[in-house]
Amino acid sequence: MNFKEGKCPKCLGILQVPDNIEEIICMYCGSKLPASEVIKEESHSQTKVDEEQIPLNYEKSLDEAFEKLPKLLLDLENPLQAFKKDQYESYFRNLYDTNEDMLHNVWQTIYYADDKTDIIGRLAKEFVSQASQVVDSIPKKGAKEQKLMDFNLSLAVYVVPLILEYKNKAMEELADKILEEWKAKFPKTNVGKSDFENIFKGFRKKLCYITTAVCETLGKGDDCYELTLLRHYRDHFLLNQPDGEEVISEYYNIAPTIVKRINKLSNAKEVYQSVWDNYLNPCVKLIEDNKNMECKDVYYKMVRDLQKEYCYE
Template sequence: MDFKEMNCPFCKGLLKVPTNLTTCVCMYCGKKIEIDIVDKTVENCHEYENLCEIAMNQGANILLKHLDLMKSFKANLYEDAFKGYLDECLPIIQALDKACARLPYIDRNQLSKQEYSLETEQQLVDVWVKRVLDDMEITCKIKRFENGKSSNSRKLDENRFILALYMVPMIRETRLEVAESIADSITMEWGRRYPLQKFSKADYAEIRDGFKKRKLCFITTAVCESLGKPDDCNELQLFRTFRDSYLLNTEEGTSLVEEYYEIAPSIVNAIKVLEEQDEIYMSLWQEYLEPCFNYIKMGQENECKKIYVKMVKTLSRSYLYQ
């Protein structure tokens, strides 16, 4: 069998490769090597730059063209909306993935655009993420200030929810080699830019399954869990009694409960990906649930209902943009 010597384009280790192979795995770094393209320097550079242009110029569309997706963040709509979003955005993420794969095979001196003259896949991913968020800031007229605050905070939150509930899960769902690096870079860069509006990295299955875990009191249960209260605590028992013995005894109350069960899982799912979720739940307890609890104890169920309705409407506007 004939062999040829070559250097791994990733770690530069010296390899002896059978001449009849088109691919191999480096014995030093474990990376897969496309032998037939290693020597095609000009073609590699041209293809690499084309892929970079697609990824960079279209990257922000993954976010900005889909801000209305929160309308589909419901138990009966999320799966189909997510799959359609994935199909539409996949070519852009694939272009970035392919560009990263080409990076070891290029001659940086032959590139026509030196901004793509990067050394590692992570550098290319980070440049792409910064470009996406830069374009978002320009389009949405968002400015950052030294104290960590930002202008146009509502528009910023719209983008944050799309990132956390659709974009990052979509990128991870592609299962591409570079997917987790992109997801990590987005999460970290967002947190660096907007320290007061961070979000956690989630995946599609986690969010999808969150809609299926039906509990008797979605928001009240989540709040009480955050405060360290058990599922059979006095507060939850009283809230369930209020629901069953007061709200469900009238047509209006039944409609309120049905509306609550329709939107509450979406609200809890949205809050779950936010870094400040504990602060949000504490605020909900102090502003809405504790007063409700006290009104029920005093037999003033109608006053509790008023606060309850206000809470649901406020949460719908804040987290579902309804």
């Protein structure tokens, strides 16, 4: 089989194209392209112009990457609003479509860098630095903490999944580095790494991490009475409270870490039994007695106590 050298018109990656195919998938960016576009002949003068422009274009791409990547986080408002089963997928897809060119530019910036590790590190530091400046500029402690919680949620359920959705090793390394820098800057936070598919699958379980883990440990099914009751309470009462979104946002941020750390304990079953006895079972009884506000107090206490026990190092 004979091959011709070509160049992807989207990412400029060099490709070897078999001479008997009509379409090819770029091994670098995944684009499906007509073979004729990839191996299209260029004049010597045009090639020379392109070569001369590469440094200038790269510097421009580099500047845009440093400028626009942090905006992926900073421009998101009210992250909990679309974080619902019937809205998350369409919102995420629209967000990805809107930012696909920016993500592609970030990937190009990394791909053509002389030192890819250095560029990834610098991009991550700038990303976290800009977020930190926003948080630090807020004078009131409560508002500052709320902004950080919003950033944590946005990072966990939108920004990191968007970067991972590009499905490229370098972009995954960038996501890892951002989370590493985030933890270094905000050591009391525990933002997990997850992609869109896993988050969306979680909606089928209603993302009730701790209660699900407890009930599964105690032999109760995912659709058991207690879980269904607690989820209904969360969605139809707690979410409508003045501070409900704040607490649920914090819960989504810390719950996966809590479950992960409990699961590593040799006495995990006893811990989950304690959570059931001290928090969840009392909540069920209070909901059954229509004492929703009292249940709210117990629920809030559970979140705070578990956060203190398993999230602060």
